[in-house]
Amino acid sequence: MGFAVPMGALVLWEIFSRLGIVSPRYFPAPTTVAWTLADRLVAGDLGGDLLVTLTRLAFAFALAAVPAVPLGLLMGIARPVRDLVEPYLAFIFPVPKITLLPFLMIILGVGEPAFVLTGASSAFFQIVISTLAGVQTMDPRLIEVGRNYGAHGPRLFWKVILPAALPAIFTGLRLGLGLALVTLVAVEFIAAKSGLGHLVYRHWQMLSTPEMYAAFALVGGLGLVLTRGLRALQARVLTWQEDIGV
Amino acid sequence: MKAVGRWLAEHWITIGSPIVLLYVWEWASASGLLRAAFFPRPSTIVDHLRDLAVDGTLWGHAATTLVRIGWSFSLAAILGVAIGLAMGLWRRLREGLDPVFAVIYPIPSVLFLPLVSFLVPPGEIALVVTASVTSFFLIAFTTTHGVRQIDRLVVEAARHYGATGWRLFAAVLLPGALPFIFTGLRLGLGFALIVVVAVEIVSASRGLGALLWLSWQVLKVEDMYATFFVIALLGALLSYGLAALRARLLPWVPDVGDR
Numbered sequence: 001m002g003f004a005v006p007m008g009a010l011v012l013w014e015i016f017s018r019l020g021i022v023s024p025r026y027f028p029a030p031t032t033v034a035w036t037l038a039d040r041l042v043a044g045d046l047g048g049d050l051l052v053t054l055t056r057l058a059f060a061f062a063l064a065a066v067p068a069v070p071l072g073l074l075m076g077i078a079r080p081v082r083d084l085v086e087p088y089l090a091f092i093f094p095v096p097k098i099t100l101l102p103f104l105m106i107i108l109g110v111g112e113p114a115f116v117l118t119g120a121s122s123a124f125f126q127i128v129i130s131t132l133a134g135v136q137t138m139d140p141r142l143i144e145v146g147r148n149y150g151a152h153g154p155r156l157f158w159k160v161i162l163p164a165a166l167p168a169i170f171t172g173l174r175l176g177l178g179l180a181l182v183t184l185v186a187v188e189f190i191a192a193k194s195g196l197g198h199l200v201y202r203h204w205q206m207l208s209t210p211e212m213y214a215a216f217a218l219v220g221g222l223g224l225v226l227t228r229g230l231r232a233l234q235a236r237v238l239t240w241q242e243d244i245g246v
Numbered sequence: 247m248k249a250v251g252r253w254l255a256e257h258w259i260t261i262g263s264p265i266v267l268l269y270v271w272e273w274a275s276a277s278g279l280l281r282a283a284f285f286p287r288p289s290t291i292v293d294h295l296r297d298l299a300v301d302g303t304l305w306g307h308a309a310t311t312l313v314r315i316g317w318s319f320s321l322a323a324i325l326g327v328a329i330g331l332a333m334g335l336w337r338r339l340r341e342g343l344d345p346v347f348a349v350i351y352p353i354p355s356v357l358f359l360p361l362v363s364f365l366v367p368p369g370e371i372a373l374v375v376t377a378s379v380t381s382f383f384l385i386a387f388t389t390t391h392g393v394r395q396i397d398r399l400v401v402e403a404a405r406h407y408g409a410t411g412w413r414l415f416a417a418v419l420l421p422g423a424l425p426f427i428f429t430g431l432r433l434g435l436g437f438a439l440i441v442v443v444a445v446e447i448v449s450a451s452r453g454l455g456a457l458l459w460l461s462w463q464v465l466k467v468e469d470m471y472a473t474f475f476v477i478a479l480l481g482a483l484l485s486y487g488l489a490a491l492r493a494r495l496l497p498w499v500p501d502v503g504d505r
Contacts, residue, residue: 005342006349026364083259094481096440098447099455099474102462106470107284182354189356190448197357204360216357223352 028210037214045199046211050218053184053195056112060119060180068124068176069169072131077161082132089128097122097183101191115192119184123176130175134168135161167238174230181226185219196222286468295472303457308476311442311453314370315484318378319438323431325378326385330430333386334393334423335415347383355380355441356448373450377441381434388433392426393419428492436485443477454480 010030016022017029040046075082100121104114138161146160188197196219203212254261268288274280275287298304333340358379363372396419404418446455454477461469 003345006346009346080259083257084263087260087264090486091478091482094436094439094485095474095478096443096455096481098440098444099458099477101447102458102470103474106462106465106467178352181352185354186356186444189354197354200357200360212360216353216361219357220349220353224349227352228348 025207026209028213032210033213033217036210037217040211040214041218046214046218049195049199049215050222053188053197053222056116056119056184056188056195057177057181059116060184061123061177063116063120064123064176064180065127065173068127068172069131072128072169072172073135073162073165075128075132076135076165077157089125093125093129097125097179098186098190101187105191110191115184115187118187119180122183123180126179127169127172127176130172131165131169134165134172137168138164167234170234170238174227174234177230178223178227181223283467286471291468291471291475294468295475298469298472304472304476307452307454307457307473308480311446311455311480314374314377314442314446314453315435315438317374318442319381319435321374322378322381322385322434322438326382326430326434327389327427330386330389330427331393331420331423333390335419340390347386351380351383351387356444359445359449373442373445377438377445380441381437384437385427385430385434388426388430389423392423392430395426396422432485432488432492435488436481439481439484 013022013027014029014031017024017027017032037046041050071085075085097118101114101118104117108114108117142160142164143156146156151159185195185197188195189201190197192198196215199215200212200219203209203215271280271285272287272289275282275285295304329343333343355376359372359376362376362379366372366375400422401414401418404414409417442453443455443458446453447459450456451460454473458470458473458477461467461473
C-alpha cells in the first residue's frame with residue numbers, strides 16, 4: 001500500500017513523457033533516467049563523482065566530529081568554557097554555512113580544503129549543540145546517585161555523564177552527517193568542478209536532463225540511506241534509549 | 247545597580263570574550279600578524295558596513311532577501327500546515343506520501359532549482375519556490391507528528407461528548423497539534439533564510455547572498471565580512487526573535503522538540 005502512490009506517480013510520468021503530454025526534453029521518462037543511472041554508474045562519470053562526494057563527506061564529517069564531541073562535553077561540564085564559547089555558537093549557528101565558503105576560498109584558495117571545511121562547519125555546530133544539550137538535559141538525580149556511590153571526577157564523567165549524554169551525541173552525529181551532505185552538495189553545485197552536486201549543475205546547463213535526473217536521484221538515495229541507516233543503527237546500538245530529536 | 251553588578255559577575259566571560267577577541271583581531275591585523283587581505287581590521291569592516299548602509303546598497307539587497315524569505319515561508323507554511331494536518335488525519339494519505347517525502351526530504355534544496363525552473367518561469371518565482379521546499383517538508387513533518395501525538399483518550403472523550411467533524415477538528419485536534427505546528431514554523435523560517443541565501447549565491451544578482459558572492463568575485467573582502475555580519479544578524483533575529491515572540495504571544499504553548 002505504502003508504495004502505491006510513488007509507483008503510480010512514476011507510471012503516470014512515464015506515460016505522459018512517452019506520449020509527449022509533458023515535454024520529454026525537460027521531463028524524460030523514468031525508465032530512461034533509470035537506464036542512464038545504471039549505465040553511467042558503471043561506465044561513466046556518475047560512479048566516479050559519487051566516490052568524490054563520499055570522500056569529501058567522510059573528511060568533512062571526521063573533521064567536524066572529532067573536535068565537536070569533546071568541545072560539547074567540555075562545555076557541558078565546565079561552566080567557564082561554556083560561557084567563553086557560547087556567544088560564538090549563538091552567532092554562527094543560525095547562519096547558512098554556505099556563506100562561509102567565500103571566506104574559506106579566500107583564505108585557503110579555491111580547492112578541496114575550502115569545500116570540505118564548509119561542509120564540516122555545518123556538521124560541527126550541530127554536533128556541539130546536541131552534545132551540550134545531552135549533558136545539560138541529563139537527569140541531575142543521576143549525578144547525585146553517582147556521587148552518593150562515591151564517583152568523582154573522571155569516574156563520574158566516564159560512568160555517569162558520558163553514558164547519559166550518548167543518545168544526544170548520536171543524534172547530533174546523525175543530524176551533522178545529514179547537514180554536511182546537504183552543504184557539500186550545495187558547495188559542489190556552486191563552486192566545485194566535480195561531485196554529484198556539480199553533475200546536477202553541469203547537466204542542467206547542458207540540458208542533458210536524463211543525466212541530471214540520474215544525479216539528482218543518486219543524491220536522494222544517498223541521503224535516504226544515510227539518514228535511515230543511521231537511525232536504524234542508533235536504535236540497535238542504543239536499544240535502552242528512546243529516540244530523541246527529529 | 248546591584249542587579250546589574252550581579253548579572254555582570256555571572257556573565258563577564260560571555261560579554262568579555264567577544265570584546266577581547268575583536269581587540270586582538272584589530273591589533274593583530276594592524277600589526278601585520280594576521281594578513282589584512284584575509285582578515286581586515288574590524289574597524290575597517292564597520293566603516294564599510296556604514297558606507298554600504300549610507301549609500302543604500304545594503305538596504306536594497308536586504309529588502310530583496312526579506313521579501314523572498316516572506317514569500318517562500320508563506321508558501322511553505324500554508325501548504326505545509328494544510329498537508330501536514332491532512333496527513334495527520336488520514337492514514338491512507340500518510341502511508342501514500344511518507345515514502346515520497348522520505349526520498350525527497352534529504353535532497354539539498356539548492357538542487358531543486360533546475361527542476362523548479364523547468365516547471366515554473368525561471369527567475370524570481372523559481373527562486374521562491376525552490377527556497378520553500380525544505381521548509382515545506384519540515385513544517386509538514388512536524389504538523390503531522392503534532393496531530394499524531396494527541397492522546398487518543400482525549401479524542402475518544404471528545405467523541406463521547408458529541409464532537410465530530412469540523413468541531414472535533416477545531417476544538418480538539420488543531421489546539422492539540424498547535425505547539426508542534428509552531429515549532430515547525432520556527433524551524434521552517436530558519437531554513438527559509440538558509441535556502442534563500444544559498445539560492446541567491448547560486449543564481450541571483452540581488453539579495454544578501456548575491457551581494458556576498460559578488461563581493462567575493464571582485465575580492466572586496468571588507469564588504470564580504472560586512473554582508474556576513476548582516477546575514478548573521480538576520481539569522482539571529484529570525485531564530486531567537488521568533489522564539490521570544492511565541493513566549494510573549496502564546497505563553498501557554500510550550501516549545502517542543504527543538505532539533
